[in-house]
Amino acid sequence: MSRWQYFLRRVLMSIPVVIFGTTITFALIRLGPLDPVSAILGTQYNPQAAEQIRQNLGLNQPLWSQYFDFMYRLFTFQLGQSWVIAPGTTAYELIQVYAPRTIWLGFWSVLIALFVGIPLGFYAGLHPNTLSDYVASFGGIVWRAMPNFWLAIMLVTALSQTGQWTNGFFTWQTWIVKTNVVTPPALGFFESPLQQFLEDPGGWMNSFIKATKQIAPAALVLGSASMGNEMRIGRTAVLETINSNYVETARAKGVSGRSLVWKHIFRNALIPLVPIITGEAFLLLGGSVFVETVFAINGLGWLFFNAAINGDLPLIGTLMYIFILILVGTNILQDFLYTVIDPRVGYEG
Amino acid sequence: MSTPTETEIPLRQRVAENPQPALIWAAIGAVLIGVELGAILQVIAAIAGVIINLIPGDPGAAALSSLQESLKTIPTLVSRDFIPNQGYWDGSQWVGTFLGLSPAAAWAVRVVVVYAYAFAVLAWLWNGYKRYRQYYRRVDWTPRDDVVNRFRGHTWGQFGLVITIAFVVMAIFAPALGPTTMEENILQPYDYEVSYWDEETQSVETALVGEANLGSGSQGAGDENVGPMSYDDYGRFHPFGTATNGKDLFTQVVFGARISLTIAVVAMGIAGIIGLSLAMITAYYKGLADLAIVLASDSIQSLPVIMVLILMLVIFQGTWLKDLYDGAVLIILIFSLVYWPFIWRSIRGPAFQVSEQDWIDAAKSFGQTPGQVMRKHMAPYVFSYMLIYASLSLGGIIISVAGLSYLGLGIAPPTPEWGRLIADGQQYVASPSWHISLIPGVLITLVVTGLNAFGDGIRDAIDPQADTGDEAAATGGGA
Numbered sequence: 001m002s003r004w005q006y007f008l009r010r011v012l013m014s015i016p017v018v019i020f021g022t023t024i025t026f027a028l029i030r031l032g033p034l035d036p037v038s039a040i041l042g043t044q045y046n047p048q049a050a051e052q053i054r055q056n057l058g059l060n061q062p063l064w065s066q067y068f069d070f071m072y073r074l075f076t077f078q079l080g081q082s083w084v085i086a087p088g089t090t091a092y093e094l095i096q097v098y099a100p101r102t103i104w105l106g107f108w109s110v111l112i113a114l115f116v117g118i119p120l121g122f123y124a125g126l127h128p129n130t131l132s133d134y135v136a137s138f139g140g141i142v143w144r145a146m147p148n149f150w151l152a153i154m155l156v157t158a159l160s161q162t163g164q165w166t167n168g169f170f171t172w173q174t175w176i177v178k179t180n181v182v183t184p185p186a187l188g189f190f191e192s193p194l195q196q197f198l199e200d201p202g203g204w205m206n207s208f209i210k211a212t213k214q215i216a217p218a219a220l221v222l223g224s225a226s227m228g229n230e231m232r233i234g235r236t237a238v239l240e241t242i243n244s245n246y247v248e249t250a251r252a253k254g255v256s257g258r259s260l261v262w263k264h265i266f267r268n269a270l271i272p273l274v275p276i277i278t279g280e281a282f283l284l285l286g287g288s289v290f291v292e293t294v295f296a297i298n299g300l301g302w303l304f305f306n307a308a309i310n311g312d313l314p315l316i317g318t319l320m321y322i323f324i325l326i327l328v329g330t331n332i333l334q335d336f337l338y339t340v341i342d343p344r345v346g347y348e349g
Numbered sequence: 350m351s352t353p354t355e356t357e358i359p360l361r362q363r364v365a366e367n368p369q370p371a372l373i374w375a376a377i378g379a380v381l382i383g384v385e386l387g388a389i390l391q392v393i394a395a396i397a398g399v400i401i402n403l404i405p406g407d408p409g410a411a412a413l414s415s416l417q418e419s420l421k422t423i424p425t426l427v428s429r430d431f432i433p434n435q436g437y438w439d440g441s442q443w444v445g446t447f448l449g450l451s452p453a454a455a456w457a458v459r460v461v462v463v464y465a466y467a468f469a470v471l472a473w474l475w476n477g478y479k480r481y482r483q484y485y486r487r488v489d490w491t492p493r494d495d496v497v498n499r500f501r502g503h504t505w506g507q508f509g510l511v512i513t514i515a516f517v518v519m520a521i522f523a524p525a526l527g528p529t530t531m532e533e534n535i536l537q538p539y540d541y542e543v544s545y546w547d548e549e550t551q552s553v554e555t556a557l558v559g560e561a562n563l564g565s566g567s568q569g570a571g572d573e574n575v576g577p578m579s580y581d582d583y584g585r586f587h588p589f590g591t592a593t594n595g596k597d598l599f600t601q602v603v604f605g606a607r608i609s610l611t612i613a614v615v616a617m618g619i620a621g622i623i624g625l626s627l628a629m630i631t632a633y634y635k636g637l638a639d640l641a642i643v644l645a646s647d648s649i650q651s652l653p654v655i656m657v658l659i660l661m662l663v664i665f666q667g668t669w670l671k672d673l674y675d676g677a678v679l680i681i682l683i684f685s686l687v688y689w690p691f692i693w694r695s696i697r698g699p700a701f702q703v704s705e706q707d708w709i710d711a712a713k714s715f716g717q718t719p720g721q722v723m724r725k726h727m728a729p730y731v732f733s734y735m736l737i738y739a740s741l742s743l744g745g746i747i748i749s750v751a752g753l754s755y756l757g758l759g760i761a762p763p764t765p766e767w768g769r770l771i772a773d774g775q776q777y778v779a780s781p782s783w784h785i786s787l788i789p790g791v792l793i794t795l796v797v798t799g800l801n802a803f804g805d806g807i808r809d810a811i812d813p814q815a816d817t818g819d820e821a822a823a824t825g826g827g828a
Contacts, residue, residue, distance in 0.1 A: 013647070020648030025660075032664035145797035147748045149755050150771050150790035157778040286655035290752055304656055305756065308663045316660060323653045331651070 003339045010335045014328045019071070021328075025320040026070050029313045030063070039311030040083050057083075074321045084312040085303075091318040094303065100187050102292070102299030104211065106284045108219035109226075113280065117227035118273065121234025125269070126261065128239055137235060144228025148287045152221045152294035156181055159217060177210045182296045185214040218295040222287050226280045233276050237269035278334035285323055363485045370480045374473070381470055387423030394420055427466050427525050432459040434528055437584050438546040439553055445544075452586040453578070456528045463525055467518040499810040506806015512799025520607040527600035528586055535596050535604075535763055538562055545583040556583065562595030569780035577784050590784045593773050601765035602789060606796075608760055609767060612677050613746040616684035617739045623685065624692030625735060629723035631693075632700035646690030654687055658749065662758040675764040680753070684746055695738040696731045703730045733811045741804035744797035751793055767793055 029036075036057070037050045054060055058069065073080060079091040086094060117140075124136040159181045163171035173179060186207060197204040241247060242265060250264050288301035300319065307315040364371045382389065394417045401410055424431055434455035436445030447455035482494070500506055519526060527534075533541040538559035545561070547554045565581035567574045567590055575581045575591040589598035631639040661683045665671055670679045703709070704727060712722045751768030753759035760766040767789040774785025 013644075016644050017647045017651050020644060021651045024648065024652065028660060028664060032661075033668050034664045034666075141801065142794060142798055145744065145748075145801060146794045147751055147768075147771075147790065147797075149752055149768075150786070150793065153771065153775050153778060153786060154790070161779050282653065285653045289655055289659065290755070293756065305659060308659050309758075311663070320652070320656065320660070323656060324651050327651045327653060 007335060007339050011332055014332055018324055018328055021324040022071060022074060022317075022321055023067075025317055025324075026067055029317055030066065030070075034311055034313070036083065036311060036313045039313070040087075070317065074318070079318045080314045082307070082312055082315045084310045085306055085315070091315055094315065095300070095318075095322070098298060098300050098303045101184055101297050102288055102301060104185055104187060105215050105218055105222060105288065105291070105297060105299060108212070108215050109223035109284055110277075110280055111223075112216075112219050113223035113227040113230060114277065116223075117230030118234050121231035122238050122266070122269065124231065125235040125238025125242070126265075128235075133235075136231065140228040140231040144225050144232075146224065147290075148221055148224065149290035149294055151224060152218065152291050155217050155221060156294060175213075177206060177213060179210055179214050181217070182294075183214055184296065184298045185211040187211055215297070218291050218297055221295075222284060222291045225287065226276065226284075229276050229279075230273060233272055234269065237272045238265060241265045241268045274337050275334055278330045278337070281327055281330040285326065358487075360485060363487075367484055370484045374477050374480050377473055378477075381466075381473055384426035385466070387420060387425040388428065390423070391417065391420045427459075427463050427522065429459070429525060429530070432462060434459060434586065435543075437544040437553055440546060440551065452528070452580070452584070453588075456586055456588065460526060463522045464515070464518060467514070467522070471514065496810045500806055503806045503809055505802050506809065509799045509802025509804070509806055512795060513803045516606060516796045516799065517610065519603050520610040523603040523607045526603045527597065528588060529597050529600055531600060531604055533558055534562070534600055535765065538596075543583055543585065545585075561585070562591075564595065565591050566593055566595035567591045567774075567777070567782035567785060568593055569777050569782050574781040576781065577788070589788050590782075592770065592785055593777070593782070598770070598785065598788065601770060602767070602792065605765040605767045605770065605789070606792075608675075608677055608764060609747050609750055612680055612684070612750050613743045616681045616688065616746060617743060619681065619685035620688040620692050621735055621739055623689040624696065625728060625731070627689070627693050628696045628700040628731060629727055631697060632704040632727065633719055633723055635701075635704075642693065646693055649687065649690045650694075652687075655749065655752070657687055658683055658753060659756070659758060662753060671761070675761045677760060680750060680759060684749075688742065688746075691742070692735060692738055696734045699731045699734050700727065703727050737804065737808045737811060740807050741801065743804075744800040747800070748793065748797060751789075 036059070037053050038045055040053055041049060058066060061069070079095075081087075082089050082091060082094060120136050120140065124133040127133050159172040163173070172181065188207065193204070247260065247264055250260055255264070285301070288299060289305050290301075291297070292299045292302040293305065304316070304319045304323075306312075307319065394413065398410075398413055398417065401413060429435075432447045432455060434446055434452045436443050436452060436455075438444075443449050443451055446452055447458060450458070524530060539557050541558045542555045543558050543561050544553055544555050546552075561581070561583040565575050565583065565585070565587075567576070575587050575595075577590045578588060579590065580586050581591065581595075585597070587597050587599065589602060592598050592601060627642050631642050658680075662676075662679070665679055670682070673679065709722060709726055712726050717725075750759055751766065751771070754766040754768030755772045757769075757772070759768060762769065770789045771786045774782065774787075777783065778786050
């Protein structure tokens with residue numbers, strides 16, 4: 001089988017996976033003991049109103065028709081409305097408000113993880129069994145073992161106290177631009193960025209830096225787990241590559257040290273890192289609930305948590321569907337990267 | 350060449366021929382078990398009590414409870430009765446503590462005795478294995494010896510093992526380790542009294558534990574804080590200080606360790622059983638069975654784990670499931686449902702390899718049933734891969750449970766859980782009461798590091814050439 005056929009099969013396989021995953025979500029929110037009607041009415045429960053709501057929401061329909069309705073709407077992206085936390089608002093509008101913060105957070109987490117984790121791992125791999133290798137490796141392992149939410153709490157405290165601890169010499173809140181430690185990032189500059197930048201470059205840059213600084217501590221925490229993973233895998237990969245025959249050959253042929261590292265070791269060591277990097281989507285989606293809660297970044301994770309504890313079932317269904325799409329999408333992306341980078345993939349079937 | 354009869358002598362006969370090493374070992378064991386016999390019998394009686402509760406009509410419940418009471422009077426070495434640390438100062442000396450030591454010293458002695466005892470038992474078991482290997486085993490060498498030897502050369506794995514053992518001992522001996530008891534300090538503080546030396550009246554006074562707790566909470570300010578390694582106003586020693594509500598933090602931490610460990614191990618065990626059974630089925634029948642389970646597991650894996658956990662905990666909030674073991678049973682069930690696909694994935698490949706072997710065909714042609722083939726000839730070969738994955742995942746579960754409790758969804762109060770302790774102390778991190786959040790967090794980090802190191806050690810010992818590519822999903826992170 002050629003690798004493109006393999007890849008095509010992979011994409012086709014993901015369709016039943018999305019259907020199955022969404023079905024599980026439907027089963028949880030409709031068949032579970034949670035009653036959406038009492039969640040909407042809260043303390044003002046009375047039978048007539050309950051019946052009315054049941055009628056309006058189509059909960060009187062047979063289950064199979066509810067199920068097909070639910071699936072049809074999701075797959076045609078008619079995402080429905082929130083019932084409890086923002087009644088009457090469409091899920092689409094809510095996502096438009098909350099998603100940018102999470103994307104901004106995720107973007108910087110991945111970036112920090114990539115640009116700290118991989119170089120540190122490669123450095124450790126190129127200098128194996130030295131003191132700096134041990135410090136880097138051990139640090140990475142411990143860093144990875146820390147619970148995200150706890151690390152976030154500690155970081156929030158540390159940053160809030162920087163002024164007192166350094167006796168006013170360095171204060172995080174006033175450093176470069178004035179920001180609060182715990183706050184949703186102001187992402188207004190994202191709307192028509194080009195126009196705003198042309199009108200007021202200084203102001204635009206200022207709000208860009210401000211939003212970056214606001215998200216940086218949270219991104220550091222959220223990236224922590226994957227940073228540790230990348231470091232570890234990077235180190236192992238470099239060590240394995242260094243000891244492989246073709247590197248020996250290249251060295252014997254007199255390839256210079258720098259070219260050896262960049263052309264021969266670096267490229268090949270990146271291959272095992274591909275699943276780690278795409279796998280970050282899982283860590284980011286899961287961990288964002290905690291990090292967003294501690295840092296008060298009102299993003300998708302926070303929205304999901306609130307929708308869940310308030311029993312806002314349609315919103316939960318929609319958000320789950322979107323998370324599933326993101327995760328399945330990253331999985332396909334991972335396989336795509338594999339087929340592009342590593343020509344050996346796919347032939348065996 | 351050895352004759353068949355020589356290798357088929359039963360173990361009992363081999364011991365009878367050379368009884369000395371076995372007898373020495375058994376004698377040491379008798380002493381070790383003897384000093385804790387009361388506690389062991391109590392545990393058995395407690396389990397019997399649970400089983401009797403399940404039987405309608407409670408036959409023999411009264412007899413059992415009187416037996417339980419009488420078992421409590423048997424003195425044991427590692428117990429708070431033998432080395433008491435809760436006493437009071439009567440103006441000139443400590444009353445009611447071990448050998449008249451200060452409560453801190455008496456508590457420290459008990460902790461040392463607990464750990465010394467636990468490590469003595471482990472050393473005894475290890476010695477038993479070595480004796481068996483040296484004197485009684487039929488063969489000189491098995492592949493498992495190589496695994497053991499490789500692990501003995503693995504410093505990082507041994508570091509993990511020590512941390513893991515320390516954590517497990519903490520969970521098992523939780524009632525003996527705490528400076529006070531769960532019942533007295535946390536569950537029913539108003540049913541117990543504490544005696545203390547009152548500086549003003551210069552006499553010994555008594556107070557209800559609940560009142561004393563109110564007076565010794567850690568809520569930031571200097572006079573409202575009982576830090577680590579200090580005494581409160583009622584002469585009670587707190588190794589980790591007190592929580593915001595004045596309850597002893599160390600006691601909560603050790604009982605929190607118990608619930609975390611139970612959840613992680615049981616959930617992984619159930620997920621392992623499901624994963625192993627499905628791997629056997631897919632590897633044996635292949636084809637359609639495999640495709641169906643691939644789809645099911647891919648779908649579950651495509652769900653964001655933490656989100657599913659949150660959703661399911663919320664959905665089952667009001668049900669009877671939530672009340673079993675303060676919600677731990679529900680968490681265990683959810684974790685096993687969410688984790689089995691990962692385990693199944695990690696052993697699917699090895700299971701397929703085994704199913705291609707000649708001995709499987711041979712077993713089939715001998716007329717063995719599919720169940721027998723799977724159990725006897727396939728499962729043992731993939732079991733070690735499962736062990737690797739499971740040991741690397743335990744830390745992740747402990748972190749997730751703590752995270753869920755932090756959000757207020759996990760274990761219900763008053764049962765202590767590390768994540769909830771962190772949440773309780775969150776607003777005091779920058780104050781003198783920093784210990785409430787910091788200590789549980791440091792302990793989680795330490796335990797998870799240890800479990801990951803132990804998992805690495807097991808992996809390197811079982812399969813030195815193991816592919817390290819998949820481990821990111823398995824270990825640590827998240828939450």
